[in-house]
Amino acid sequence: TTTVGIKVKDGVVLAADTQASLDHMVETLNIKKIIPITDRIAITTAGSVGDVQMLARYLEAEARYYYFTWGRPMTTKAMANLLSNILNENRWFPYLVQIIIGGYVDEPTIANLDPFGGLIFDDYTATGSGTPFAIAVLEEGYREDLTIEEAKELAIRAVRAAGRRDVYTGSKKVQVVTITKDGMKEEFVV
Amino acid sequence: TTTVGLVCKEGVVLAADTRASLGNIIYAKNVTKIHKIDEHLAIAGAGDVGDILNLVRLLKAEANLYKSTVGKEMSVKALATLLANILNGSKYFPYLGWFLVGGYDEKPRLFSVDMVGGITEDNYAAAGSGMEFAYSILDSEYREEMSVNDGIKLAVKAINVAIKRDVFTGDGLLVVTITKDGYKEYRGAELEKMLK
Numbered sequence: 528t529t530t531v532g533i534k535v536k537d538g539v540v541l542a543a544d545t546q547a548s549l550d551h552m553v554e555t556l557n558i559k560k561i562i563p564i565t566d567r568i569a570i571t572t573a574g575s576v577g578d579v580q581m582l583a584r585y586l587e588a589e590a591r592y593y594y595f596t597w598g599r600p601m602t603t604k605a606m607a608n609l610l611s612n613i614l615n616e617n618r619w620f621p622y623l624v625q626i627i628i629g630g631y632v633d634e635p636t637i638a639n640l641d642p643f644g645g646l647i648f649d650d651y652t653a654t655g656s657g658t659p660f661a662i663a664v665l666e667e668g669y670r671e672d673l674t675i676e677e678a679k680e681l682a683i684r685a686v687r688a689a690g691r692r693d694v695y696t697g698s699k700k701v702q703v704v705t706i707t708k709d710g711m712k713e714e715f716v717v
Numbered sequence: 718t719t720t721v722g723l724v725c726k727e728g729v730v731l732a733a734d735t736r737a738s739l740g741n742i743i744y745a746k747n748v749t750k751i752h753k754i755d756e757h758l759a760i761a762g763a764g765d766v767g768d769i770l771n772l773v774r775l776l777k778a779e780a781n782l783y784k785s786t787v788g789k790e791m792s793v794k795a796l797a798t799l800l801a802n803i804l805n806g807s808k809y810f811p812y813l814g815w816f817l818v819g820g821y822d823e824k825p826r827l828f829s830v831d832m833v834g835g836i837t838e839d840n841y842a843a844a845g846s847g848m849e850f851a852y853s854i855l856d857s858e859y860r861e862e863m864s865v866n867d868g869i870k871l872a873v874k875a876i877n878v879a880i881k882r883d884v885f886t887g888d889g890l891l892v893v894t895i896t897k898d899g900y901k902e903y904r905g906a907e908l909e910k911m912l913k
Binding site for chain 2: 548551552553656691692693694695
């Protein structure tokens with residue numbers, strides 16, 4: 528797996544490959560690793576699929592509850608902290624996940640979470656077995672003044688670079704989610 | 718890695734992918750995993766590249782020496798036995814390799830040799846991380862007395878399934894045929910043409 532997240536002025540971009548591996552076997556080349564939580568926040572998944580799906584359901588419920596209680600949508604920062612707390616509570620029986628959370632509620636936000644709840648807010652980040660390859664591309668290509676389109680190109684380029692060199696990352700299809708002030712858009716690039 | 722070997726009517730067919738990996742990293746995309754030992758002998762190796770190449774160099778020299786001391790060419794079985802003896806001799810500090818030994822002496826023959834020197838003679842065999850995928854194709858489609866041409870097609874099909882489903886197999890293909898006319902390698906465009 529390789530997933531990347533990029534933050535720019537007009538929003539955030541999340542991208543991921545679509546290969547699921549079980550040990551040394553390619554299980555499918557058609558899996559979705561970016562899961563929307565609300566209409567303005569999404570997470571990427573690396574690690575245990577079951578664990579991430581479980582956490583996604585949990586977060587979705589919490590986000591709804593928050594909205595009904597406070598009358599305003601949960602911010603990305605709030606959700607990232609909530610997720611960090613959940614992960615840290617389960618420190619001794621951890622969810623085996625590496626998650627990038629990205630959203631645009633009040634401002635564009637990207638954060639990286641490790642299995643124990645370590646939370647890092649960043650401009651760009653990557654998770655999964657192909658991380659070193661992807662990070663190298665992001666490091667070279669990232670600028671704060673990228674447009675959303677340029678950020679999308681960069682994210683795809685980073686995932687593809689990993690796909691070419693990491694056996695656990697697919698090189699066929701890339702899932703891309705962009706979140707701007709106009710909302711969320713998902714596409715698949717072959 | 719996935720390697721396969723088939724005994725066909727007029728000769729033996731060996732095929733392998735060309736990916737070398739180091740842990741999860743694709744280290745090289747165009748390596749040769751089938752090695753010519755003599756004009757009528759080949760070995761396909763899966764495992765540690767250094768160990769395999771070391772053995773290949775040794776076997777090439779031994780095959781040459783055999784020719785000049787014995788006065789005739791080494792048989793396929795002799796090569797497999799020699800390889801097995803070397804492997805078994807170092808079983809407590811083993812060469813990390815799994816081998817298919819193929820060739821043509823009086824007839825086409827194929828042996829698979831494991832890490833500690835176990836030999837089995839087969840009509841078809843596969844070795845490497847993608848061997849399960851290759852075997853499922855070979856088991857259902859191999860026929861005795863099939864032509865070398867059909868053999869090439871089946872071998873390529875088996876490797877391609879492994880390329881698709883095994884993460885440590887990929888990138889390209891090399892096919893070697895050994896008939897009474899000698900040793901031939903097919904790859905890239907030339908191989909594509911053979912498959913039509």
